[in-house]
Amino acid sequence: MEIILIGFMASGKTTISQLLGQKLALPVHDLDDEIEARSKLRIPQIFRQYGEPYFRDLEADTLAATIHLPGILATGGGTPLRVRNRQAIRASGAKIILLQAAAGKIYRRLQKRSNRPLATGLSVQAVADLQANRSAAYEECADITINTGELTVQQTIERIITELGNLRHGRLPEDE
Numbered sequence: 001m002e003i004i005l006i007g008f009m010a011s012g013k014t015t016i017s018q019l020l021g022q023k024l025a026l027p028v029h030d031l032d033d034e035i036e037a038r039s040k041l042r043i044p045q046i047f048r049q050y051g052e053p054y055f056r057d058l059e060a061d062t063l064a065a066t067i068h069l070p071g072i073l074a075t076g077g078g079t080p081l082r083v084r085n086r087q088a089i090r091a092s093g094a095k096i097i098l099l100q101a102a103a104g105k106i107y108r109r110l111q112k113r114s115n116r117p118l119a120t121g122l123s124v125q126a127v128a129d130l131q132a133n134r135s136a137a138y139e140e141c142a143d144i145t146i147n148t149g150e151l152t153v154q155q156t157i158e159r160i161i162t163e164l165g166n167l168r169h170g171r172l173p174e175d176e
């Protein structure tokens with residue numbers, strides 16, 4: 001992959017990967033879609049019938065099988081939790097983009113109907129707690145971090161393009 005998007009549920013990985021792929025003319029892969037295609041099961045069905053550890057094994061295997069393809073990869077919110085996945089993400093040579101948003105924003109985005117078994121019935125506090133548990137794993141991988149909370153989808157894309165340019169030219173955010 002050239003670019004890998006990581007971050008909490010509803011931070012925008014799936015949405016942004018699609019638009020970024022169009023903008024940069026790169027193929028787009030979504031790890032959840034790849035897992036569903038490989039297992040021929042929907043994500044909630046995998047959690048219900050086989051449990052989370054089985055899902056995490058599938059996720060790790062699917063990551064290993066897709067990470068060497070060209071393009072942009074949208075991971076799932078839990079993908080960087082396993083150390084082996086973090087190592088694979090770092091070793092891929094892709095630019096790693098961490099999308100963030102405050103718990104209240106994430107909570108509102110999660111109220112839309114979705115395919116996320118772990119988001120069902122989460123309070124704002126539970127979202128904040130889970131974010132706190134996961135943040136070190138995300139930050140360990142990230143080359144670029146973008147807070148999408150106050151941005152539109154279009155603004156997020158523009159910010160990513162700018163930050164990728166800065167990274168390429170060795171500029172730090174403080175230089176701007």
Ligand SMILES: Nc1ncnc2c1ncn2[C@@H]1O[C@H](COP(=O)(O)OP(=O)(O)O)[C@@H](O)[C@H]1O
Pocket residue numbers: 007008009010011012013014015016074109112148149150151152153154156
């Ligand atoms: N600035 C933004 N960047 C990304 N997504 C945003 C933004 N503002 C609102 N959203 C919305 O947040 C939701 C993110 O969902 P999704 O792309 O499925 O996230 P993920 O794949 O990280 O779980 C979408 O409904 C998207 O339209």
Ligand SMILES: O=C(O)C1=C[C@@H](OP(=O)(O)O)[C@@H](O)[C@H](O)C1
Pocket residue numbers: 007008009010013014032043075076077078079115116117118
């Ligand atoms: O955060 C998580 O543990 C998960 C996030 C989901 O992906 P999104 O982050 O794209 O919603 C999906 O992989 C699964 O429901 C588990």
Ligand SMILES: [Mg+2]
Pocket residue numbers: 013014015032074075076
């Ligand atoms: Mg997604």
